[in-house]
Amino acid sequence: MLPDLADLLADAHVVALPMRVRFRGITTREALVLRGPAGWTEFSPFVEYDDTEAAAWLRAAIDFGWTDHDAAADSVPVNATVPAIAPDAVADLLGRYPGCTTAKVKVAEPGTTLDDDVARVAEVRRVMGPSAAVRVDANGFWSVDRATAALERLAPYDLQYAEQPCATVPELADLRSRTAGLGVRIAADESVRRASDPLAVARAGAADVLVVKAQPLGGITAARSLVAEAGLPCVVSSALDTSVGLGMGAFLAAAAMSPGYAAGLGTAAMFGTDVTTEPLLPVDGRVPVRRTAVSRDLLERNAASPERTAWWRARLERVHAVLAGA
Template sequence: MRVRFRGVEVRETVLLHGPSGWGEFGPFVEYADEEAARWLTAGLEAAWGRWPEPVRDHLEVNATVPAVRPEQVAGVLARFDGCRTVKVKVAERGQTLDNDVARVAEVRALVGPTVSVRVDANAAWTVDQAREALTRLSAYDLQYAEQPCPEVADLARLRVLLARDGVDVPIAADESVRRAEDPLRVAREGAADLIVVKVAPLGGVAAALEIVAGAGLPAVVSSALDTSVGIAAGVALGAALPGLDLACGLGTVGLLAADVAARPLVPTAGVLTVADAHAVVSAADQPGLAGHELSGSRRDWWLERLARCHEVL
């Protein structure tokens, strides 16, 4: 990683190659096999299966700003060409609400009033903390707040409290969808205004499409910090969604210090195209692989994990 993101400094992943092209298997290292196995299903779908037909040929993508200091924000934004939406990480462990306010204020000052700004707390706040934080951050005009609190019931309660306070910040569910036993519960309980969907944690493009249909809420497709190969699957999902009004969090290849593809899937003029994603997945080779291969015990660890997850399927 160029800068630390969700505690990750070095991103490791496995690329699979099958008759349909390249797939990715890169569950975060702390995930147990049962959860990681869904990521394998997604990788196998990409390399051996078929994705649904696209209904659009490009997607708008958001810039993603990790929990950096305000003086680092301009440098991060410079890596996202033409993005009209910015997502800012907040509630990072070891930081304060003042740090979040300073970062979001810097983003808003740099992008001006017409760009949309959203925040992602990764389930780090209690309801009271979220209420206080979003009340302060709403001064910077937020498009939405992603997973402010961990529990579905907390999200539902927060929505009621914010409405009562007159704080207009919609709530998006991410972990409550991708890490939940029941990904539709958040929709059933009225706990979110929209959902964030990610191909790998949800077990593939087809599975994610079903969840969006079942939820009946607007959806945003986001990455799992994948290489261009995994991002291509995200583009396939975004391209197949019947409705898509918001920018997708698929611009994260620029957060990696290096990528595997000859033409990395980074947004140009704020968009990613289905044609470019298709080119990555169907390439004969991924040239970056040669420079980034794992060896020794890390390689063994991934191969053993792959085998164990395959057993779970």
């Protein structure tokens, strides 16, 4: 059931959270948090997404804010996230993720080289030791030829998997075939969350692992159904959410994530502040599965400018109309 727009806007707040490091090309994360009958929820599609794509994010916000979800566990393991930083900054950054034994390392960032990526991954492996799980995430920036060459150089660092090394499902299938002897599994992210058919990558045999995110897939209920139908191991990750959205992801991870993997839900460590006095920061390598209690004081202190607040409220109104029309 779609709540009235007035109900969505009744206790809605737009925040702009400064980030400790540049990630995904931004240094400030904007989000709209709102309160539903079940608790606080979040609507934060990236600003470049159109209203049709953002509709899934609003469905997720409604699913979490208007539905009581049971916690299938008290906490879930999470990975450290390493942006495209210099090797000499790696150790300090990993210190923000106490107890984490898995790291996801960004590679293929525009303006960087493969040598940069190899040096960064090598330093993560050195700092974390041989028993840690190390993943890389290329966000689809490599061609099949470049991805093949990159994974040949990165494979000696014992990668758990390579996330979205190429942009399309056929490219992922080709790469998976070419690199079968390297022992590096292929994970699909954008080919799931930004696809018109999220199950196409599984049917094509183009990935070994699915990376799923609660907001882009329409919420906990929809994402759980997709994971069950896909029949592949699943890792739950964040979409650079506030601790409210991370709570949504934690509920999904507790219910749907495959054993032996860490969720990408430790990203509150990337923010200089949050919307709560109890952010979902990693402790002993895990985050709790709970709803976030939002601080009114932090909502006020981190409020976006009046112009950006108006932009987000207008966006919510348009996306609500998209859902109403559907």
